Amino acid sequence: MSAKKTKPKTLTHDDFQLLLGERIKEIREELGLSQVDFAEALEVTQRMVSRWEQGITPVQVWHLRALTKVTKKKAAAFIELA
Secondary structure: OOOOOOOOOOOOHHHHHHHHHHHHHHHHHHOOOOHHHHHHHHOOOHHHHHHHHOOOOOOOHHHHHHHHHHHOOOHHHHHOOO
16 A cells, blocks of 8 residues: 655645744844834834734835844745744
8 A cells, every 4th residue: 555645735825924924023022122123123114013923914025135134134034934
């Protein structure tokens, strides 16, 4: 009897946004920054940071670049899901 191969679960766009938001929050908290302080460093509003962290608003590429500059982390730190 042969082993049945299982397909890896496909990550939906919404799932990805939620996981990315969780990572942003984790990294922000590791740095000891409030949403307000983080937003100021990124030159966005606190509401934008909140919406990213909740997975409501997608993170644009230019925002990801700002995140890497402010946090001194590589983009992979935000988008690696495993």
